[in-house]
Amino acid sequence: MADLANCKNCGRLYVRVSSPYCPECLKEQEKKFELVYDFIRRQENRTSTVQQTHEATGVETDLIYEWVREGRLQSKIFPNLGYPCQSCGRIIQSGILCDSCRTKIEKGIALVDKIDRLQEDRQRGKTYHTK
Ligand SMILES: [Zn+2]
Ligand SMILES: [Zn+2]
Numbered sequence: 001m002a003d004l005a006n007c008k009n010c011g012r013l014y015v016r017v018s019s020p021y022c023p024e025c026l027k028e029q030e031k032k033f034e035l036v037y038d039f040i041r042r043q044e045n046r047t048s049t050v051q052q053t054h055e056a057t058g059v060e061t062d063l064i065y066e067w068v069r070e071g072r073l074q075s076k077i078f079p080n081l082g083y084p085c086q087s088c089g090r091i092i093q094s095g096i097l098c099d100s101c102r103t104k105i106e107k108g109i110a111l112v113d114k115i116d117r118l119q120e121d122r123q124r125g126k127t128y129h130t131k
Contacts, residue, residue: 032059033067040078049080050091068093 002015007022014022021029035057039045045056050068054061065083067073075081075093082091085098087105092098097105 029063032057032063033072035059036064036067036073040073040081046078047080048078050082053081 004013005016005020006012007014007025008020009025010022012022012024019026036053036059039057040048040053045053048056050061050064053059053064064073064081068075068081069083073081082093084090085092085101086096087101088098090098090100095102
C-alpha cells in the first residue's frame with residue numbers, strides 16, 4: 001500500500017518511499033549535494049565549516065546540517081562540519097544534544113525520578129510528620 005505524504009520542503013503530496021521529500025525536491029537536493037561535495041572534498045576546503053560551505057556554494061545551511069546529521073558528510077573526514085544541538089543550537093558532531101545539554105537533561109531525569117518516588121511514598125501513606 002502506497003504511503004501518501006506531504007513533501008517536507010514544498011508541501012506537495014507525493015508517494016512516500018523512504019525520503020521525507022518529493023522526487024522533484026530530491027532531485028534539486030541531489031544537485032545541491034553535488035555542489036557541496038565538490039566543494040568540501042577539495043584538499044583546501046576540507047576544514048570548512050557549514051557556514052563557509054554555505055557561503056561558497058549557496059546551499060542552505062539546514063540542508064548541509066541534515067547531511068552531516070545523516071552521515072552523508074562525515075565529520076571524520078570534514079572535521080569542522082557539524083549540526084546544531086536540538087536544545088541550545090551549539091554545533092555538535094554526534095547524537096542530538098551537546099554534552100552540556102545532555103548532562104542537564106540526565107540530571108533533570110534523575111530529579112523527575114526522585115519526585116516520582118516521593119509521590120509514590122506519599123500515596124502509600126509513608127509520609128512522616130514532624131511535631
Ligand atoms: Zn517537494
Ligand atoms: Zn546544547
